[in-house]
Amino acid sequence: MNDKADLVSPKSRYEDLKKALKSSGLKLTKQRKAVLNALAGSDDHPDANQLHRRTQTIDKSVSLATVYRTMTELENNGVIHRLSFQGEPARFEAADTPHHDHIIDIDSGDVIEFQSEKIERLQAEIARELGYEVVHHRLELYCSKTVK
Amino acid sequence: MNDKADLVSPKSRYEDLKKALKSSGLKLTKQRKAVLNALAGSDDHPDANQLHRRTQTIDKSVSLATVYRTMTELENNGVIHRLSFQGEPARFEAADTPHHDHIIDIDSGDVIEFQSEKIERLQAEIARELGYEVVHHRLELYCSKTVK
DNA sequence: ATAACTGCAAAAGTTTTGCTACCAA
């Protein structure tokens, strides 16, 4: 179960996505409504095919190309994040949640989100020492459950 | 310029790779010799096509498929690492260097290696608190040069 | 009205694989 997703209803997440899409200057078509609804109803991190399948339960007519095109537009406008885990097709998540990184359960494939201010600070510090400024980063912990 | 790669000569890096390949139970063919030499002579992180091109300067007969097959075998035996940066084809690096993470210069595409014991410890700690054990991780800082 | 958008099918790019021949051990 994903706490974060449950804090806000799919309906309200959809409204947020819709608003973000419109303020990005994009048209609200019926295909995009379906895609956004599918994404709003996802508390995991679906890839393009999964998102397409979920979208089609809402509107059969939506093509995979439209899913990709919509995700690309929304990514360019900072509305969604494109996650690319090792050896997998890209996955998508709404960007309206606070910044976080990911733990990938290598046995089950589950993705857990976490946030660490300390790590963020360390990253910035390391980059600064090398003459760089962090624009964005990816941190993924590939883990297995602790046996206790 | 990459300090790490310069600490050890391409020749000696090749010998190490050759040894690792043989102890993985793989046969040392002339194609693999060429691939390993190309990799040993690379102080960056080449993708399959780049590695293939470099390999062909040594032995024209080596195919791209052999580069991929060799990398897959070596990866399975822990001899090389497959890096998959956001939106790029996979890159390869010899695994004989101490563990490190990567800074990607988003303007030039340069890749800089760094190591932080503190961050490693924090990662393990965070995972432990969530009931997980880190098997491996990926940390990439996408950065731009600091203007000073 | 018209610029943005869509589905479809084809293309592009990366990586894998089936097959037959070959070669390292």
Next chain:
DNA sequence: TTGGTAGCAAAACTTTTGCAGTTAT
């Protein structure tokens, strides 16, 4: 000798794109 390995070409997969028709604003 023989099981692993090679090249080649085709396939598999993910993602993008050209085109001609459609639609939101």
